[in-house]
Amino acid sequence: MSRAALDAALEIRGVWKYYGDFPALRDIAFNVMPGSTLALLGRNGAGKTTLLRIVAGLSKPSRGSVTIHGANVREESTRRRIGVLGHGISLYDELSAFENLRLFARLYGVANPARRIDEMLERTDLKRVRDGLVREFSRGMRQRLAVARVFLHDPEVLLLDEPFTALDDRAIAVLQALLDDMHRRGRTIVMSTHQLREALEAATHVAMIQRGQIVYAGERRQEMIDDTGWLYRTYGEN
Amino acid sequence: MERTKGQVGDLPHYLRQVLTIAAKDLRAEIRTREALNASFAFMLVILVLFSFAFDPGNSDVNIQAIAGGLLWLAYSFAAALTLNRSFARELQNDCLDALLASPIPASALFFGKTLANFALLLAMEIVSLGVFAVLYNVRIQAQIWALLLVIVLGTWAMTVMGTMFSALTVNLRLRELMLPVMLYPFLVVPLSAAITLTSDLLNGIPLGGDNILWLKVLAGFDVIFSSLVVILIDTVLVG
Numbered sequence: 001m002s003r004a005a006l007d008a009a010l011e012i013r014g015v016w017k018y019y020g021d022f023p024a025l026r027d028i029a030f031n032v033m034p035g036s037t038l039a040l041l042g043r044n045g046a047g048k049t050t051l052l053r054i055v056a057g058l059s060k061p062s063r064g065s066v067t068i069h070g071a072n073v074r075e076e077s078t079r080r081r082i083g084v085l086g087h088g089i090s091l092y093d094e095l096s097a098f099e100n101l102r103l104f105a106r107l108y109g110v111a112n113p114a115r116r117i118d119e120m121l122e123r124t125d126l127k128r129v130r131d132g133l134v135r136e137f138s139r140g141m142r143q144r145l146a147v148a149r150v151f152l153h154d155p156e157v158l159l160l161d162e163p164f165t166a167l168d169d170r171a172i173a174v175l176q177a178l179l180d181d182m183h184r185r186g187r188t189i190v191m192s193t194h195q196l197r198e199a200l201e202a203a204t205h206v207a208m209i210q211r212g213q214i215v216y217a218g219e220r221r222q223e224m225i226d227d228t229g230w231l232y233r234t235y236g237e238n
Numbered sequence: 239m240e241r242t243k244g245q246v247g248d249l250p251h252y253l254r255q256v257l258t259i260a261a262k263d264l265r266a267e268i269r270t271r272e273a274l275n276a277s278f279a280f281m282l283v284i285l286v287l288f289s290f291a292f293d294p295g296n297s298d299v300n301i302q303a304i305a306g307g308l309l310w311l312a313y314s315f316a317a318a319l320t321l322n323r324s325f326a327r328e329l330q331n332d333c334l335d336a337l338l339a340s341p342i343p344a345s346a347l348f349f350g351k352t353l354a355n356f357a358l359l360l361a362m363e364i365v366s367l368g369v370f371a372v373l374y375n376v377r378i379q380a381q382i383w384a385l386l387l388v389i390v391l392g393t394w395a396m397t398v399m400g401t402m403f404s405a406l407t408v409n410l411r412l413r414e415l416m417l418p419v420m421l422y423p424f425l426v427v428p429l430s431a432a433i434t435l436t437s438d439l440l441n442g443i444p445l446g447g448d449n450i451l452w453l454k455v456l457a458g459f460d461v462i463f464s465s466l467v468v469i470l471i472d473t474v475l476v477g
């Protein structure tokens with residue numbers, strides 16, 4: 001293993017994923033260094049979610065490997081270091097906000113769980129509904145609780161699949177503040193998104209995926225922010 | 239060495255994870271009563287319908303001879319309803335992804351859900367046993383502890399296999415149909431053992447002698463398939 005790979009927060013090597021005969025991912029390979037914020041870009045169906053699911057250990061690659069801080073993602077100690085926010089809120093409607101967070105605090109072995117849960121409920125402005133059932137929450141409250149769940153165990157690597165999609169303004173502000181905090185503390189963030197401007201402004205690096213292949217992986221450039229269409233015109237299909 | 243996949247590793251920590259999942263499932267089920275109401279009602283309806291079909295009051299019908307079969311048919315049909323909900327519940331809001339991404343072994347997740355299903359089914363079966371005794375005029379008191387042992391072992395067999403197939407069929411559109419179709423062939427052996435033992439006990443024949451072999455079969459099935467699941471469950475859930 002190369003020095004760069006050993007130092008990488010996330011290393012993706014030669015990942016292929018087949019659904020039947022269809023290759024959803026084709027020879028994906030790149031590293032993400034600790035402290036980076038990677039914007040994973042691509043059109044619908046390009047393979048962003050498939051790749052993020054493999055990185056999160058929710059799906060196995062047909063070929064290739066993914067390591068986080070040098071360890072297999074399916075190892076328990078590795079999963080303890082990552083936080084995953086997918087398309088769903090991943091909360092139980094029949095449980096209260098506190099019970100949902102307590103469940104995940106126990107599963108992640110969070111120290112001082114009650115204090116940490118209260119802290120996250122405070123940061124997501126949900127403390128007043130701490131004991132309310134999630135099924136009684138508004139959509140925005142559910143989204144903020146989902147954000148609290150992901151940040152609860154203070155993950156070193158955050159994997160976010162379209163994190164801003166369908167969030168209300170308040171939830172976006174909460175998520176943005178937590179992401180800024182994570183970035184300041186040197187955490188690694190990988191997020192797929194369609195919101196180009198917001199993602200590019202936050203990103204230190206960009207990977208663009210097209211029909212299951214990486215067509216660009218590298219540092220974010222100023223021209224990407226100045227002209228958000230530049231990336232697609234330069235590396236994407238017309 | 240790091241613990242991976244379904245390895246048990248640190249036992250107290252593992253058991254805490256199992257209990258966390260079981261408590262979560264039980265709390266959610268007790269609040270919604272989705273599976274509980276449906277399964278219990280179905281169990282009672284089957285017992286009542288069978289009582290019409292076999293007329294326990296008719297002295298020409300040897301109800302003791304078929305009572306074990308009737309009881310376990312009701313148990314196993316109703317169990318499918320509860321077991322179907324086990325992993326299907328996790329699809330709502332993509333909760334299964336969050337559980338699989340968390341640092342618990344897949345087998346701890348599985349046994350947590352199995353334990354919750356087992357507790358629910360056992361509670362329903364024990365209440366139904368009383369109803370069964372009244373409807374069919376059978377005496378259960380004389381062999382009650384042996385009967386409970388058989389019910390515990392038989393229910394664990396149904397639960398461990400049913401929860402496994404619930405995980406396997408969770409992403410299928412026809413999972414409500416597929417689970418019983420796949421499950422019942424695997425339950426032939428434990429159900430045969432449980433039916434034989436229950437019939438013996440209801441006829442006043444205690445455990446021991448000839449029927450001890452069936453008890454060993456039932457216990458052996460429980461041990462073998464519970465162990466097999468530890469090996470298979472990570473592949474079933476993550477692929």
